[in-house]
Amino acid sequence: MPEKTLETLFHDTLKDIYYAERQILKALPKMARGAKSPDLKAAFEKHRDQTEVHVERLQQVFEILGKPARGKTCEAIEGLLAEGEEILDEFKGQTALDAGLASAAQAVEHYEMARYGTLARWAGELGLKDAQKLLVTTLQEETKTDEALTVLAEGSLNPAAMAA
């Protein structure tokens, strides 16, 4: 068995986030359909389009590594997306639905921020400068998405959830 070094870990984690991004790609249209607020719908739709690009960037990182783009079941994203489904289900038609959907989406964003932050640092350590650039670009987009959801939640979704 070859020694498992940072390169092994980088490749494993890349497969993990690749799987996660493709699950997110499937989940976002459901979240957009479920959302009541047109602004939240639009935010989910915009992020769906961004996520397609994130998947492509990951494919480029696999290419840089000289490995096939392949996912690996990621239990964390399964659990995080299950929480979104639960909100869709339990808060359907309820005042706090959108506030709940935005918070579930922010938990997903934070997972991605953790993953891309780690991967970008590892790419730097491994001397994979082009891969690092791709990962940092996605990290910045995930961070902006999270911030935009906070603004939306504070500005309209949370106040709307108060009015019974």
Place this chain on the structure above:
Amino acid sequence: MPEKTLETLFHDTLKDIYYAERQILKALPKMARGAKSPDLKAAFEKHRDQTEVHVERLQQVFEILGKPARGKTCEAIEGLLAEGEEILDEFKGQTALDAGLASAAQAVEHYEMARYGTLARWAGELGLKDAQKLLVTTLQEETKTDEALTVLAEGSLNPAAMAA
């Protein structure tokens, strides 16, 4: 059925993070035992002690709400902690073990940061100023833990994971 408003959502999410914190409390000693680096061991042990206080703060928030402190199975944390277990298992005795453990812990920190950020905003919206203060204090500690793990990873764990 009463209307589900922001208060319902706040209470549901509080139960979710209460469950999560108690699972984290059980997981951290395993992570500390598994870690090779004395600094990483110490970081996990310190965070275990902080987590005990986070649990107590949540109990105070339940008290403010006038509700019993009760958890609710949180699939997200199950998945996130399963990833840590996987690293412990698959990288046991391997060069990149500590880098992997730190990254798994940072994914957990990010989940908590998302949750506490949301809960603190909701507490503010609901006029629960004391609860908000407690939640913000924990949020700041989770953020610092995440930052400390980044410093440790960059300074020693990632470079150590390179040397095969």
